[in-house]
Amino acid sequence: MALSDRKKRILRAIVETYIATAEPVGSKAVAQLAGLDVSTATIRNEMADLTELGYLEQPHTSAGRIPSAAGYRLYVNELMDRQQLTIQETQRINDALNLKMEELDRVIDRAGKVLSQLSDYPVFTMAAAKERITVKRFDLLMVEDNAFIAVVMTDSSVVKNKLIHIPNGLSDPQLQMLSAVLNSSFVGLSREEMEEALDKLETRTAPGAFELISLVVGFATEVLAEQGQQKFRTAGITHLLEHPEYRSLDKAKPLMAYLSEESDEPHLPATLDTGKNMNILIGPENVNDALKDTSVVMASYDIGDNMRGVIGVVGPTRMDYAKVTARLSYFADSLTRMFGKELPAPEEPEE
Amino acid sequence: MALSDRKKRILRAIVETYIATAEPVGSKAVAQLAGLDVSTATIRNEMADLTELGYLEQPHTSAGRIPSAAGYRLYVNELMDRQQLTIQETQRINDALNLKMEELDRVIDRAGKVLSQLSDYPVFTMAAAKERITVKRFDLLMVEDNAFIAVVMTDSSVVKNKLIHIPNGLSDPQLQMLSAVLNSSFVGLSREEMEEALDKLETRTAPGAFELISLVVGFATEVLAEQGQQKFRTAGITHLLEHPEYRSLDKAKPLMAYLSEESDEPHLPATLDTGKNMNILIGPENVNDALKDTSVVMASYDIGDNMRGVIGVVGPTRMDYAKVTARLSYFADSLTRMFGKELPAPEEPEE
């Protein structure tokens, strides 16, 4: 039940010209473009077949054809050429990512921005710890008399700190003691485990000391929570407005609101834990209502050993899949490569 | 050359109904709304005068009038009522801000988001150190054998850290020494001064040690740079699309791109250092081209002693100034108050 070669060429020509023009494609245009030496009538017959098979749709009787979701799917799976990036583009990407290593978030943000510029579609990014993360060590640094800095390092080598004020001051030995308790009782525990451990400790500890411990542990659980959370960010949402399917604001507004974090939480079906690297969701394949007429192309990458990120492109079903997938996979590879090399060692002193 | 009372009432009625309806206001509507017991003909005469004086404009001969920039200006300066917030609104604002104190950036982000929801316009925020900031102290914490954590605290009590890898390891005394050099030679210096000091030090120090020092100092300068930088963020840009003046995408796109950080650097004329608290820029008063048909209402607030922030609302010239200024000033006051109380003491252990 495979399609004839000719049908495939016709389908491909239709998908590609529709992607380029956003207008229904007629038999005449296909005849010229598909490079087949047959008449438009023949093409029409084939197109009728393809419509019957569900790969094409007709907006109305007297218009050309546009690809259906199934048509795009077939195109993406079998027909599409693997596009090459130009040297300028790879250069651009490398420049953007290989800046002197900054904070994770910023690198990801920048990646999103550049990908959006290169693809002309909005881009979203997420990152989260893959599995259970724990605190690897605590450090406390006295500052003046009435405050100390709590430094928390996770087992994925993320380090966070917080300034904690203490009205009554704290002696050096007290600080040592505090640090000892933290490092002996709370290292290696997940967030929930830390909270349990804290409860147990309460009865066995002097109230004053417990107060301080719970402040630091509270901060540590926040850090773990934040690391485990999937931070959703977007770049280039205004690119949406460049595509005719969003010319009407009724279409554009909900999607833009959805992307710009204004609709609350329930975000993209970004399957962080999928094994596959590249994932294409075409229109109705999206579960989420706001994305029904939208395609999402996303790729995941590793951030060191313990985290994983997703970077994805959002656009109309009529998306330039060939262009997007090429750029996207290059990005995902680059990110994996650079985080593999650089994390958990954020900066190598070059010499 | 002051306007008669009646003219003022007419102007005010026109501004307010135009703000509400977005459509040119005719003499009949004014007669009903202004509460003056005069005929439409009289109103027409007055409106003709106001047009002549430059406070009103006529889109075309047979339409009603709309306020000119000067008209808005007069309205904002003299005619506008000071609006009260409802209890629900102040409650909402307090809830949003008085969460347990998180990082500065997040509080500001949340403030922007809530203000945007309450005002139905996009909101931008910025924050930066007011004056010269310096490092107050350095701490170094050895982690395993091949890395240490550098902790930098600025004089505005911001603490940042970074994990630094060292291929060759480091002995405890070496670390002590490093720390001593940093704390004796680089505390109290501005970014530029640190770089100078680093240059001078180079000749007098062993290459290996200098390498490490320059890594830590490099990080410190980054921290100072980041603090001094004005971080521009926006929330709720999609609110733009709700206003008829941005129904045409040609209008909406550039402004949205401008706001969503896609057009590079040269951002809002946000005068961080202005003495005034509230600042209203109406349409052509904006220097920037992208904002020519746009009004900006902004307020500044203090973040502790050493930083200052701006929060502002962006919208069409036909903006609901009364509503916006009321909410905005409440926000600015709340922010100043909360940062005054909570910073530089980010969290008081309650007891």
Add this chain to the structure above:
DNA sequence: CTTTAGCACTCAGGGAATATGAGTGCTAAA
């Protein structure tokens, strides 16, 4: 001098009618 009624005039926006043309399906011949 100010206000008002009356009136002719303007002009954007909406709706119906019409024209255009790209594209189709079908039939019959090659």
Add this chain to the structure above:
DNA sequence: TTTAGCACTCATATTCCCTGAGTGCTAAAG
């Protein structure tokens, strides 16, 4: 199986006309 030919469909653009809100001006009234 392919192709030429033809009648048919229908979205879109164009034109034209109508409607009505709003204006400015004039002349009378207060």
